[in-house]
Structures are given as structure tokens and as C-alpha cells.
Amino acid sequence: MSLEPQELEDLKSKIGREPTSTELQIVAAEWSEHCSYKSSKKHLKMLPMTGPLVISEKGYDSGVLDVGDGYVITAHIESHNHPSAVEPYGGAATGVGGVIRDILSAGTRPIAIFDGLRFGDIEKDQQARWLFKNAVTGIADYGNCLGIPTIGGEVEFDECYSNYALVDVAAIGFGKKENLIKNHANKGDLVVLMGGSTGRDGIGGSQFASDSLESEDRSAVQVPDPFIEKLVIEAILEARNHNLINALKDLGGGGLSCAVSETADTLGIGIEMDVDKVHTKESGMHPDEIMVSESQERMLIVTNKKKLKKLQEICKKFSITCSVIGHVTSGNLMHVKKGAKTFANISTDVVANAHLLDRPSKKPAYLDAIQKEKKLKPITNLSKTLMRLISSPNIASKIWVYSQYDHEVGIRTVVKPGKDASVLRLDNGKFLSAKIDGNPKQCYINPREGAIGCFEEACRNVVCTGAKPIGMLDHLQFGNPEDPEIFWTFLESLKGLTDFAKYFKIPCIGGKVSLYNETPSGPIKPTPLIGVLGLIDKKPLIPQKVLDGDSLIMIGDTKDELGGSEYYEYIHKFIGGNCPKVDFAESKKNMKSVLDLIKKQLLKVCHDCSKGGLAVAASEICMTNQIGCQLSLEKVPGEKLSDDKKLFSESHSRYLAVIDKKNIKKVEETLQKNKVSYKTIGKFTGNKIQFNHGKNTVIDLSVDKAQKAWVSSLGELVTHG
Amino acid sequence: MKVGVVVFPGSNCDRDMFHVLTDVFKLDAQYFWHEKGLPKNIDAVILPGGFSYGDRLRAGVIAAHSPVIADVQKMAKKGIPILGVCNGFQILVESGLLPGVLLKNTSLNFMCEWTNLIVENNKTPFTSQFKLYQKIPIPIANGEGRYYVDDDSLKQLKKNNQIVFRYENVVNGSTDRIAGVCNEDGNVVGMMPHPERAVESEINPIDNKPSSLIFESLLSSMGVTH
Amino acid sequence: MATFSVHVTIENKPGISDPEGDTILNDLVLKGTHKNISKIKTAKMLKFTIQEKDKKTAEKKIQEICDELRIYNPMVSKVTIDVFE
Amino acid sequence: MATFSVHVTIENKPGISDPEGDTILNDLVLKGTHKNISKIKTAKMLKFTIQEKDKKTAEKKIQEICDELRIYNPMVSKVTIDVFE
Ligand SMILES: Nc1ncnc2c1ncn2[C@@H]1O[C@H](COP(=O)(O)OP(=O)(O)O)[C@@H](O)[C@H]1O
């Protein structure tokens, strides 16, 4: 763990002397990219962060939204990429643990987990399969043990992640507004560390996350202990109920160094602490190790002498250790002692505020060439193509994953995983809908439009349940930011997200930046991941059984936008082409119309078109309902295109709606009134998925056969190779 | 009428169960922490699901040594209705209150899915309102849910009518598709699926009435008319 | 008093199936190039560190603990105890 | 060719914590009457039955299998291999 030479100079000039070794460690941890956001912070400010529902107070590690009637939800997103790439089980599990503590630190109970998983090509690559399987088990073991349902996520495979892993986890919390922790502290207050013991495990983790994998630090392996985390959650919430917490902070990257300096800095206080008071796993740990250890399942509490006894009783009840490690002082110094001896005594605004950088950026050379279309080999048997797509790892059902996650515990899950967004019921009678989405294939071809596409897709998923998007989380994952071309892709994505967020008035309520995601063969594709939260005041759309005679309406235009599509990449092995672009006005109109229709209870099912395009989206409705469908390609709204492009284009802003015959008129009225591009393109009947063009049958697939492949192929691939 | 919900370190379906008892069935429910005893005036005891002690060593085995279990045992002898759900079932088995053992699912994975149960014994305090062989759509969520007994014990179970629930289909490799059993007297029942997740129509995509009968049965056994 | 390390190996009794061992064998090992493996059995081990006066007592104590605390479930598992100094 | 039984013990490397062992010790064993236990470490064992020409080759083969199939993650765990005839 070390500082860059100029950072060291900067530190020396700020404190006016040579730093001690402990100070160096503390500052190096806090000034690492992971903790300080030094490359990104200046730019992140462009995102809109406020809105009528956003509650922002100092010291929250998660975003807070007012959902009415005295209730709030909190949300946060994190990744654990580097640790998961070397120890997928523990890395993924402790990733869940970390994001849960962010939710907890606002004083809310975690009620849902999401996971976004990305690995190399599991069809060819045994290492990727091993990473995937173990990451899933890690998330399952951790979330299930906590009793927090994992209700959604996504899984994607792409060669750009070979020998690497992206493990993103998001969490949602819920609570009463009055119970939010109002972070404050007074001189003389006590600083308490509670939870797991501090050990040598995970030393240097945040530095590790900011280095590329080659310089891997083996001590950064963390062993998950969900049992302690569960006890920590219950103890914190009980202490909160007794009003014993003045300020609360979770320990994550940078360990005590970050938690103590950031708490002191945000509250404008000083903290004096003694490393001898910290409960440790092993004896003989050096103060530096104690300060930067990233041992899991720990929380920092500021309380006072009067409240301490009750706090200790609660910890005792749950058999978790809590140590008074220090107290609040006036001034702004972080004073670290071991017994009587001082090891660090440094101003917290120096520690907590790294020098922010203005990194150079330059448009990558590859981008112009890659958007050119290529002449593809014509396909004679599109039924076979669709079957291959349906069984492909990126499109096949993810049931093998989410059935390992307890997604029912907490008895809130109204719409379960496996559809678009999942929906939770809230205590005030409203419903919360959420989904995370990424699309590195599109982001690689066009970083700006790709990022916007992820945002719109997450919105679409939430809209399909009848929810209005009220907040967004972004997780920006890129390679080495010191490379101007990579930094350019970061900025482009960020600008795209900002434009979309502003146009739709969806505030960004939190996020995370993860840089230096480099695999042995180069940087990952730009991988922004967007989480969208939606609120439903009255009734969600719970998908109803599709019956013989129901109609299929398609909303939104299909365009010649197959760049980054599964059709180009999986079937034709072609990376490039025209990336789908979101037309903001059209997107808004379509969202609004779908929400109108759902509110009027005119839809039985609503599903968005994404990966695999219309062909896959329509097949998914057939397969989940075990019913056939007759579709007419000539009716598909949009540009004039060849059949394969109509089937597999991944244009945004498109929805498929299943409608009972008797409601067709009313539906059309609404759509016409809103001037939306739409058409009735099919009718459900029989047991075949059939796409016709005029009199020609272009695709003819048995629903049964397709469904079997869709449901089982991912699990088969993982378990039996 | 008081129902005790026992909470162990790591229980995580306690609050769900409490909600169902109090908000849905208007029962007077109360939490009891595993370190304390149970008061005499309790009319029924429920051991909820979760991961007591993180499922370490074996699901349920550490919790089975909790102080509260001695009282649960006494109440069982007195004929008071006791229900263990999921981890609660595992605890009852590990403390010897119910026969058999719960092993890792044959898939080796945690399984969370909806399945159908068949009521095989409608003489227990938790099944009296069912028709025999009635079907219950209900979710399971467990990693160690494969019920196992050897052939002789299975004969005993059948002879004493101790098999309370079977899965309609083979779900996880359980002996004879057993999903829930009772003690010889019939007042202690354990089941792997989660009835508390299935009694409200809002979260039950199939039919919430059958699962509700588990709680209706309890009410009727305690002499409460609903 | 001396310190002993006592290894308790818990494994399924003969006749009780071991899906985990079977899976490792069939889906992992036999799929590879190693055809000369005919069986894999899984077991769990607990390594106790105990203070006792002699080896014999240490073994006896650990056996007692295993039985009393149900470290293994006698219905399906058996234990083997090995003491090291 | 002879038949060997090869025991592979997989446990966390020294310095890497073992929450399961800690829980068994603190919440089960030490809550009882057995205060002379100071540590419990858990491990997992796989017992392979292998056909090989000699003990040495059997051990080598099994080590290879474990590494190649990632039976354990060397970042976290260490293995001990014992061969019996
Ligand atoms: N890693 C995962 N964890 C939990 N649920 C998942 C995961 N991956 C996919 N799912 C669920 O499977 C369904 C389909 O996912 P996805 O293909 O990403 O949907 P969409 O194309 O609508 O974004 C969703 O309900 C999603 O939440």
C-alpha cells in the first residue's frame, strides 16, 4: 500500500512534516481510487442528485427516497470484482455483506438484494464456469442466511471478462422516516466498534481494488460470516429502536481508517482512538494493520456514556463483541494511539479529501471503424437460429441462479424473479419495483448510447410492472482510467446517463465507480450498470395467465439497430454495427402509455424487448405461459427491414403487451391518443411459436421444446459442463 | 390464546410468522428469545425458519441445545401444539422431538421454488381443517431439506400415521416424498415448506386458501372460532 | 496436562447415499481425463485442540462430546477419532 | 495396478478465519461442560478410490486432479493428501 510520489509531497505540504508510517497507511487507504474517487469525483457532480422524493442528509452511504406515509426506502450498489475474480465464493458473499451494511448504516432494515454477474464465455471456458458457479453459491449462502431476499439481477457472459469477474450487488432498505439515523456527535461522545473481530484478512483490499489484477495481494482474501452479519443487523436495529445511536458508519474499503476519518470529516469533529481497544482476531497486530484491515461484518457507532450500557447489553444478547475504541474530540484531528503512544495525529479533512484529478481523455481509435455494418452470411433456417439463441447462456432462463436464492423471505415479494422487474409490497400499501441492467456489448460499440440504453432498459423493466421510475443507481465499471481512451468512454457513459436522468427527472440516488478492471488480456468493455427503482401507488401488474385467443400488441418502433445484439455477436460472431439509440421523446411517450394501460388494468402481461429482440421476448411470453403464438412480421411497427433484423434487432423503447380480446378497443384508444407507434402483431393459440411473413412461415418452433431448452440449458451447462 | 414464536440467533422467518399470526389471524403472538424459558400460559409454540447459528455443523443442531428447548420438550409432553417450519423443523428433529433427519438436497443446492403438498394426516392440530389428500401450493426454501428415515422407521411412521405432508412430485430426494411429520401423539408437527409465505393472496401466485387452513386448524384446536 | 489435537471425521454410514461425492466423481472427475478413479466419498472433519492428561483420556473426552452434543447424527453418520500430540 | 484410498483434507490456510469452527466451539462446545477445548477447526475431506501402479503415483495423480479441477481454491485453502493401501 503506497502513495504516488506527488501525493506524498502533497501530503507532506498539507501537514507540514513527515508523515508517520501509520499516517501513511491511513492516507494511502483513503486516497486510493476506491475510497477517494479521485479520478471520477469531479465529473460525477454532473448527475442530478436531487428531487422531490430524495432525502439527503450527511453521512449516508445509501440513497434515501421518501415513499410517503412516513416511510422511506434506501438503496445502494457496490461491486466486488477483484476479490471475486480470485475467490469467487468469498468475494461475492462479502460483496453482499458490504452493500447490506450501507443500507443498515442509514438505520433502515435491508429488504432486498440484487446481483449482476459477468464472466467469460462459460461455454468454452472452464475457469469462467468455476467463477460463475462459486459466485452464485457465495451470494446464495450469504443472502439466504441473512434472510434478505435476492429478488433480481442479471447474468451475462462475454469474452472480455475471461479470467475475471464482475460481481455487482445492490440492496434496498425500508424503514420509518423518523427512524433514520441523524448523524451527529458531540465532544465526549464515545466511538464504538461492533461486530466481527479485526484480523489480518483483507489487509489492503481497497488498494487491491484499485490495482489491476497482476499485482494481486493475497492477503486480501476475506472469509464471509453471514451469521455475524445477521446478528449485527438485529443488534443495530434494536439499538436504533432504543435511540442509542448518534452516528453510524459501516466499515468497508479502507477499514477503520476510512470509517473514522470520514465520520469525523462529515460531522466536523475530531476522534481520538486507541488501537489496543480494538477487538482483534490475533494478538500482535501492528497499529497500521488494525487501521487498514478490511475484516468484514463491522460497524462503527458514535454513542454517549449514558447510552453505552444499554448498547452493551444489546450486543451481549446477540453475542457480538463491541469495544469502545475512542471518543469524540473538538477540532478535526484523527488521533490514533496505542496505549499512551501516538501513531497518527492528522487532520481529517486532509485524510478524507484526496487531491482530485483531471484525467486526460481521448476518443478511442477503434470506435469509428466498429460502427460499420458487415455483410452477414444469410441464414436459411431461422427456427434453428431462434432455438440457438433461446438456449444460449445470455438468453436462457436464469432460474438456475435465482432458484438458489431465497426470494420469498420477508413475505414482500409480489412479483417474483424470472419476469422483468421484481415487485415488493411496502407497509404503506404501495409497491416498489426494481431492476438492474447493463449491456457491455452495446456500450463497447457506443459508450454513450449503450449507457443510455441500460438506463432505459431498467426503466422499461420497472414500467412493465406498472411502476413509475423514481430513482436511479449507477455503477460505472471501466478499465484503467490513466488510459485517456478508457477515460473517454467513462465520460461519455456518464454524460449519456446524465442527459437521460435530467430529461426524465429521475434523480441519481447513489452509485459507485469501479476502475482498473483489467483482465490478463486487457481492459473490460465499458460496463455501466444501472439500477432503477419504481413506485406503484395502487396495484402492480402481476402477470396473468395468457389464454387462447389473447392478442399480442407491440408498442414502439423496430429499427436497423443490431450492433451489440446477441444475434450479431452470438450467431454471427460479429462485434460491431449500429448501436441502438434511445429517442428520448418516443421513450417517454411509450413509458407513459404503458403505465396508463396498466393503471386502467387493460393488460394481462407486459414484457419489454431486450436481448434477442422481438423473437426472444415473444417466445418468453409463450414459454412462461406454455402457449403458442401466431405472429405477423409485416405488422411489426418501424422501418422496413429484412425478417432477421425485425426478429432480432435490439431497438429500445419497445414493449409487448398481452391483451384480452374484449379490451383491444380501449387499448387502441389510449395508444392512439398518446400518438404511440403500435400494432397488433399476433394472437396466442396452439402450441407453436410461429412467425409469419405474409403467407410464409419464417419460424416454427414447438413451445414445449423451446421451453425445455430455455429453462434447463444454463443449469446443464454449469453442472454437467 | 397466546402463541409463542421462538427466536434463535439467526432465525429469519420469525417476523414473517409473527405478522401472519397477528395481522392475518389476529392471534396474540409473542416472541421468545432462545435463552429464556417459556411461560406456562402459552397455548401453542412455533419454531420459525431461518439459519439458526448460520446452519453451522448441521442445520438446527446447535439451536437444539438452547435453553428454551427444555421447555418446548415439556410442552410437547403436555400435548400443546408445536409447529416447526423449515429450520424450526430441523431443530425439532435435532432435539429428538421428531423422528428422522434432514440432509442436503440431492441437487446439493439451496432450492427456492413453489411446489404442491398433499395432506396425509388431517388429525393434527395444524391440519384438522383439511380434507385428507388435499393439495397445498406452497414455497420451499432450503438447502438441507431432504427428509430421511430408514426402512424400519418409515414403517413405524406409516403405522402411527406420522406422515403429515408429502410433496406431490419428487422435489429434493426425501424418503417417500415426505415433507412434514408429527410425533406419535400428533401435537408436534414439523414441515419444510413455508406456510407463512403462502397465506396472503398478494404474495401467493396460485391459491392462498389451502395454506391458511394450517393456521385455521391451529385456531380451532385452541378453541378459537374464526 | 498436555495439548492434543484430535481429528474427528464424520462421514455417512455405509448404505447412506453421498450425492456430493457422486457429483464430484461423475460431473467433474470422470468428465476429465482421469478414468481410474472409481469412488469418491465426502466427509467432514473437526480438529479439536484439547488439554488432557493423556492421549487415551483425550480420545474418550472427545468421543463423549461428540455423542453428547450430537456432533454427528448417529442415524446417518459415523465418526472416526484420531488423536495427535 | 493396485487400489489405493487417498484422503484429501481441505482446510482454510493458517491465518484465514474459520467461522464455522468458531461457532461450534463458542456456541456449542463451550456452552456445555467441556471447558478444556481451546480450538476447533473444520475441514472437508474427500476420499478417493484410485487404481494406480504405486502409492507415489496415486498421490501425484490425486494432487493433479485437485489442482486441475479446482477442487479447492489455493487462495484460501490448503490440502493434505494421505494415501492408504
Ligand atoms: N443473477 C440473478 N439473480 C437474480 N435474479 C436474476 C439474475 N439474473 C437474472 N435474474 C432474473 O431473471 C429475469 C430475467 O433477467 P434478465 O434477462 O436480465 O431480464 P431483462 O432482460 O428483463 O432485463 C429477471 O427477473 C431477473 O431479475
Ligand SMILES: [Mg+2]
Ligand atoms: Mg425485461
